Amino acid sequence: MSQIGAPHGGTCPKSPRSRTLRTVAALTSAVLAVTALAGCSADDETDAAPLAAQDNAPAPRDRVADGGTLRWAVDAAPTTLNAFQADADATTSRIAGAVLPALYTLDQRGRPQLNPDYLESAQVVETEPKQVVLYKLNQQAVWSDGREIGAPDFVAQWRALSGRDTAYWTARNSGYERIEKIERGKNDLEVRVTFAKPYADWQSLFTPLYPKQVMGSPDSFNDGARTALKATAGPFLLKSVDSGSGDVTLTRNPRWWGQAAKLDTVVLKAVPRADRAEALAAGTLDLAEIDRSTADRIALALRDARAGRNGAQAALAHGPGSSITPSKALASWALAHGSDEEKAEEVRAARKKNQEAIARYASAQDTLAKYAVRKSLEPAYTQLSLNGESGPLSDERVRRAVARAINRQELAESVLKPLGLPAQPPGSHLALAGQAAYKDSSDALGGQDTQEARALLADAGWVPGGAVKQPAGTKAGSEAEKAGAEKKKKEKEEAEKAAVESGKPAKSTATAPADAKKKSDDASGDAPSDEGLYIVGDDKPGERRAAPAPVAGGPESATRVLVPAPAAARESAALRARAEALDTRPEALEARPGALDAGTGAAARADARQAAQPDRGMPGAYAPRGTAAPAAVPGAGQALGKDGKALSLRFVLPSGPGSESLRAVGDRIVRMLDAVGIRTEVTKVSDESFFKDHIASGDYDLALYSWPASAFPATDARPIFAKPEPASDGSLMVEQNYSRVGTDRIDQLFDQAAGTLDEEEARELVRQADARIWAAAGSIPLYQRPQLVAARADLVNAGAWGFAAPRYQDIGFKKAETSKGSERNR
Numbered sequence: 032m033s034q035i036g037a038p039h040g041g042t043c044p045k046s047p048r049s050r051t052l053r054t055v056a057a058l059t060s061a062v063l064a065v066t067a068l069a070g071c072s073a074d075d076e077t078d079a080a081p082l083a084a085q086d087n088a089p090a091p092r093d094r095v096a097d098g099g100t101l102r103w104a105v106d107a108a109p110t111t112l113n114a115f116q117a118d119a120d121a122t123t124s125r126i127a128g129a130v131l132p133a134l135y136t137l138d139q140r141g142r143p144q145l146n147p148d149y150l151e152s153a154q155v156v157e158t159e160p161k162q163v164v165l166y167k168l169n170q171q172a173v174w175s176d177g178r179e180i181g182a183p184d185f186v187a188q189w190r191a192l193s194g195r196d197t198a199y200w201t202a203r204n205s206g207y208e209r210i211e212k213i214e215r216g217k218n219d220l221e222v223r224v225t226f227a228k229p230y231a232d233w234q235s236l237f238t239p240l241y242p243k244q245v246m247g248s249p250d251s252f253n254d255g256a257r258t259a260l261k262a263t264a265g266p267f268l269l270k271s272v273d274s275g276s277g278d279v280t281l282t283r284n285p286r287w288w289g290q291a292a293k294l295d296t297v298v299l300k301a302v303p304r305a306d307r308a309e310a311l312a313a314g315t316l317d318l319a320e321i322d323r324s325t326a327d328r329i330a331l332a333l334r335d336a337r338a339g340r341n342g343a344q345a346a347l348a349h350g351p352g353s354s355i356t357p358s359k360a361l362a363s364w365a366l367a368h369g370s371d372e373e374k375a376e377e378v379r380a381a382r383k384k385n386q387e388a389i390a391r392y393a394s395a396q397d398t399l400a401k402y403a404v405r406k407s408l409e410p411a412y413t414q415l416s417l418n419g420e421s422g423p424l425s426d427e428r429v430r431r432a433v434a435r436a437i438n439r440q441e442l443a444e445s446v447l448k449p450l451g452l453p454a455q456p457p458g459s460h461l462a463l464a465g466q467a468a469y470k471d472s473s474d475a476l477g478g479q480d481t482q483e484a485r486a487l488l489a490d491a492g493w494v495p496g497g498a499v500k501q502p503a504g505t506k507a508g509s510e511a512e513k514a515g516a517e518k519k520k521k522e523k524e525e526a527e528k529a530a531v532e533s534g535k536p537a538k539s540t541a542t543a544p545a546d547a548k549k550k551s552d553d554a555s556g557d558a559p560s561d562e563g564l565y566i567v568g569d570d571k572p573g574e575r576r577a578a579p580a581p582v583a584g585g586p587e588s589a590t591r592v593l594v595p596a597p598a599a600a601r602e603s604a605a606l607r608a609r610a611e612a613l614d615t616r617p618e619a620l621e622a623r624p625g626a627l628d629a630g631t632g633a634a635a636r637a638d639a640r641q642a643a644q645p646d647r648g649m650p651g652a653y654a655p656r657g658t659a660a661p662a663a664v665p666g667a668g669q670a671l672g673k674d675g676k677a678l679s680l681r682f683v684l685p686s687g688p689g690s691e692s693l694r695a696v697g698d699r700i701v702r703m704l705d706a707v708g709i710r711t712e713v714t715k716v717s718d719e720s721f722f723k724d725h726i727a728s729g730d731y732d733l734a735l736y737s738w739p740a741s742a743f744p745a746t747d748a749r750p751i752f753a754k755p756e757p758a759s760d761g762s763l764m765v766e767q768n769y770s771r772v773g774t775d776r777i778d779q780l781f782d783q784a785a786g787t788l789d790e791e792e793a794r795e796l797v798r799q800a801d802a803r804i805w806a807a808a809g810s811i812p813l814y815q816r817p818q819l820v821a822a823r824a825d826l827v828n829a830g831a832w833g834f835a836a837p838r839y840q841d842i843g844f845k846k847a848e849t850s851k852g853s854e855r856n857r
Contacts, residue, residue: 109122164223174262430807
C-alpha cells in the first residue's frame with residue numbers, strides 16, 4: 032500500500048517511521064446474552080486446517096522442464112524496489128521474494144518456517160539478562176557480487192530501520208527499535224542479535240534482507256533502490272525495469288547456491304485487473320489473478336472444449352452470433368444485396384462488424400480454453416469498518432446495533448458459494464483459520480439479531496418519529512419538571528392569598544378533598560396516568576400498549592413506552608465481562624483492569640458511569656420516561672431519528688471495474704440495515720480516492736475494505752487496532768486504525784503479546800485482544816477473500832498459493848512427456 036495522505040486532517044500518524052506497512056488487499060459491524068461463552072476451544076481451532084487448501088498444480092521438480100519464460104501479471108510497475116519505503120506495493124514484495132533473502136517463509140497454514148537456503152539455524156540462546164538470538168547462516172549464501180551474507184548486512188538494516196536516524200525515509204520499524212546491538216558470533220557465519228527488551232516476533236525481522244549497499248546510508252536507502260538493486264541474493268536476478276511498458280524482467284541467478292530455478296526468465300507485466308480478461312484472451316499472459324467474471328468466461332471456454340465445440344461454434348452458441356437466426360441471416364443477406372445502395376452499404380458494414388466480433392470471440396474462446404482457473408482463499412479478509420470518531424457511530428450501542436443487523440453468513444455465502452469455496456465468516460480479526468493464533472471470538476459481540484439491534488438503537492435514543500422536530504416551546508426533562516414545580520408553587524401562593532382575603536383557612540395539599548387534588552394535579556400536568564409510562568415486565572411479547580389519544584395543539588402523538596434505564600450499562604458490562612471471561616491467566620484473574628477498556632468517545636464514558644449504578648431493571652419497576660421499550664418498536668423498515676435528526680450513515684464504496692463484488696455486498700448490507708431502521712447514503716468514489724481521500728482521512732461512516740492476515744499479529748496488527756490518541760491540533764493520531772475505535776486494554780494486550788517469549792502465552796494474549804476488538808464493534812470481519820488465478824494449464828507449482836509463499840525456483844512448465852496430464856489440471 033502506498034503512503035496514504037490525510038488531506039482533510041483527520042488522520043495524523045505519529046511518524047512514517049512508526050507505522051507498520053500493511054498491504055490493503057482490495058479497495059475492496061452487539062448485545063450479549065449473559066449466558067456462558069459458546070464455541071470451540073482454542074485447542075480445537077488452532078489445530079484445524081485452513082478453510083481451503085492451496086491450488087497451485089504441484090509437481091516434483093523432475094517433472095518440470097528446464098527453461099522458458101513466465102509472463103506474470105502485476106497491478107502496476109513498482110515505484111520503488113525498497114520494501115521498507117512508504118510507497119512500496121505488492122509488485123515490490125513480489126520482486127523481493129524472488130531476488131532477496133527471506134530468513135523465514137510462510138507454510139500452507141500461514142506459519143513461519145526457517146528457510147534453509149539462508150539459515151542453518153536461528154534460535155533464542157539467552158533470555159537473561161537480555162534476549163539474544165543467534166543466527167547461523169548457510170555457508171554458501173552470497174550476494175550476486177560474490178560477497179558473503181553476514182553481520183554487516185544485519186547491522187546496516189537494523190540501523191536504517193531502528194527509527195533513531197530520521198534521515199532514513201522508512202515506513203516501518205516494528206521490532207527493529209527493540210534491538211540493542213548486533214555483533215559477529217564465533218565466525219563470519221554467526222550473527223548475534225541482542226534485544227533491549229523481549230520481542231516475541233523476532234522471526235519477522237530481516238525478511239527481506241537487503242545488502243549493506245542499500246541500507247548503509249540514507250541516500251542509498253531513500254533513492255538508491257528505487258529502480259535498481261546493487262546486489263541481490265535469490266534464485267533470480269533483477270535484470271531490468273522498463274519505465275515505459277512497466278515490465279520488470281528477472282533472470283536466473285548464476286551464483287545461486289540452492290536448487291536452480293526452472294525458468295530462465297520471469298517477466299512481471301503491468302496489466303490492470305480490468306484489462307486482464309483481454310490480455311488472457313490474446314494469450315499475452317501465463318499467470319494472473321482475476322475477478323469472477325473472467326473466471327466464469329474461462330470456465331465457459333473449458334466447457335465448450337470438453338463438449339467438442341471450437342471457438343467458432345461457441346460464438347454461434349453463446350457469443351456474438353448466438354442471436355442470428357436463419358431468417359435474420361436471410362433478411363440481412365437480401366438487404367445487403369438489394370437495390371437500395373445506401374441501405375445495402377449500411378447492412379454490409381454491420382455484417383462485417385458482426386463477423387469480426389464473432390471471429391474475435393471465437394479466437395478468444397480457443398485461447399482461454401488453454402488456461403485453468405486455480406482457486407483458494409486469500410490470506411486476507413474483507414471487513415465492514417465503522418468510523419467511531421464522530422456522529423451516531425461514536426456511540427458504541429449504535430455500532431453494536433449495526434453489527435447485530437448484519438448477517439455475516441449470508442454475505443460470505445453470496446461471495447464464496449458461487450465459486451465453490453467454503454463460506455465461513457472469519458471468527459478473528461488477528462488470524463485466519465489454520466493459523467496458530469486463530470480462535471473464533473465473535474461471541475464477544477454476538478450474531479445477527481434484528482430485535483436486539485432495534486433494542487440497542489432505542490436505548491441509544493434512536494426511535495421512530497425522532498427525526499420530527501418538536502414544536503417551539505415544548506419542554507422536556509428537568510426543564511419541564513422545574514416549570515411544573517414553579518407552577519404548583521405559584522398556585523399555592525395564590526390560594527393562600529385568597530384565603531387570607533376571604534378569612535377562610537387555606538386547604539393544605541394533604542387534607543384537600545380528592546376532587547380538588549385531582550383538579551390541581553390535572554392543572555399542573557401531574558395527574559396519575561399511564562400515558563408514556565412502561566412498567567418493567569408488564570408487557571407481553573408481540574403485544575403493544577394502546578397509544579394515548581392525541582392532545583389538540585400538543586406535540587405529535589407517539590406511543591412512548593419505556594425500558595429500564597440500566598439496560599445499556601448491563602449490555603456494555605456484559606460485553607466486557609464476556610471478553611474478560613476469555614482471559615484465564617492467573618494475573619488476569621487477580622486484577623481485572625476494566626477501566627482500561629474505556630473507549631475514546633463520550634458514549635463509552637457514559638456507559639461506564641451507568642455500569643456503576645444499581646440494576647433497577649427488575650419486573651415491576653418503573654422505568655424513567657424517555658426511553659423506548661422493545662415491545663413498542665415498530666416493524667422493520669421504519670426510519671429512526673433522535674432530537675429531530677434522522678439516523679443515516681454514509682456508506683462509501685469504490686466504483687472501479689474490479690469492485691463489482693464489493694458493491695454487491697454493500698447492497699446487501701444496505702438492505703440489512705434498512706430492516707432495523709438505519710438509513711444509508713451510498714457514495715461511490717473512484718478507486719484512486721477511495722482509500723486516500725475517504726478511509727485514511729475518516730471521511731466515511733461505513734466502508735468495505737480488506738486487511739491481510741499476518742503470521743505476527745502482535746506486531747503487524749497493533750497499529751490497525753491501537754487506540755487513537757489526540758494530537759495537539761485537535762485531530763486524532765490513528766496510525767492505521769481507520770475505524771478510530773480502540774481501548775487501552777487492547778493496546779496493553781498487544782504489548783504483552785509482543786513482549787513474552789512464551790509462544791502459547793503470546794497466542795492467548797492475542798486471542799484476548801481479539802475478543803475485545805469484537806466487543807468494541809469498530810470492525811466486523813465478513814468473509815475471507817477469494818483468490819482466483821488464471822494459469823496456463825501446463826504451468827505447475829504456481830497458482831492460488833493461499834497462505835504459502837511462492838517457491839520461485841520450482842515454478843515452471845511441465846515436461847513434454849507429461850503434457851497429456853494437463854487436461855487433469857484444468
